[in-house]
Structures are given as C-alpha cells and as structure tokens.
Amino acid sequence: MEQNEPVFVISVAAQLANMHPQTLRQYDRMGLVVPQRRNGKHRRYSSVDVERLRRIQELSTVGVSLEGVRRMIELEREAAALRDQVMQLQRQVTLWRSQAQAMGPGGVRVFSAGSTGEVSIKKNGREARARQTRSWGMFELTR
Structure with a gap:
C-alpha cells in the first residue's frame, strides 16, 4: 500500500x-x-x-x-x-563537476559577469571578454 x-x-x-x-x-x-x-x-x-x-x-x-x-x-x-x-541541486553540482573533470583541464570554461553586464570567459587559462549586443540579447566575443 x-x-x-x-x-x-x-x-x-x-x-x-x-x-x-x-x-x-x-x-x-x-x-x-x-x-x-x-x-x-x-x-x-x-x-x-x-x-x-x-x-x-x-x-x-x-x-x-x-x-x-x-x-x-x-x-x-x-x-x-x-x-x-x-539535494537535487547538490546532485546537479556533482554531475557538472564530474563532467568538467572528464573534459580535462583544457575543456573547462569559467564564466563570470560584471556589474555592468560584461561577461568574462576563461578557457585554457586565457581570458576573453564578451559584451551584449543590442539585437536578440546575444553576446559577441572580444579579446
């Protein structure tokens, strides 16, 4: 029952x-x-x-x-x-961490956002900046 x-x-x-x-x-x-x-x-x-x-x-x-x-x-x-x-969020974090580890150090990307909306992306230790374009809320990368 x-x-x-x-x-x-x-x-x-x-x-x-x-x-x-x-x-x-x-x-x-x-x-x-x-x-x-x-x-x-x-x-x-x-x-x-x-x-x-x-x-x-x-x-x-x-x-x-x-x-x-x-x-x-x-x-x-x-x-x-x-x-x-x-508990559900902890399972997701564990899954994401295991996926990131499986990708190896070259495959991990770290995103962070600033207070004015700029986005910083780190991949392979190199940093690129992104800014939001006016159309469709998309981002374009700049170095």
Missing part, C-alpha cells in the same frame, strides 16, 4: 490517530488535514494523513494552539521541500 493512497474511512483514521471523528471533520474544515473524497462525499485518509493527525495531536498536547499547529506544519512542509531542492 502506498503511503499517499486514501484508504481509511473517517472512523478508522480517527481510531488510528486516537481522536474523535468530529475532531477530524474540524481539522478538515480548518485545512489542517484535508482528506481526499470518494464519490464527492466520503472522506478517505491516507497513512500520511494519519501521521499528520498524530503530529497535530502531539503539538496540541504540549500547548500549541491550532493556528500555531497549522503554521508549524506549513513550515515543516516548506523545510522538507527546501531540503529536497538542496
């Missing part, structure tokens, strides 16, 4: 989260945990939803208000998304 697959009816999800079904309905209205709907009416909760319900209960037990819980969950989601993005 996939974690995001909506399989639990409200009574089962409430029992798994150790809550009353009415509490789950309230959280749904507040947008804290929004289950998927089957046939337009029946709420179905996934394992991820049940874990989120448990997290809400944990935070509420230590005195965090529901608005605080909502904000904390939102921040946790943002942090997880940012962690995923950092």
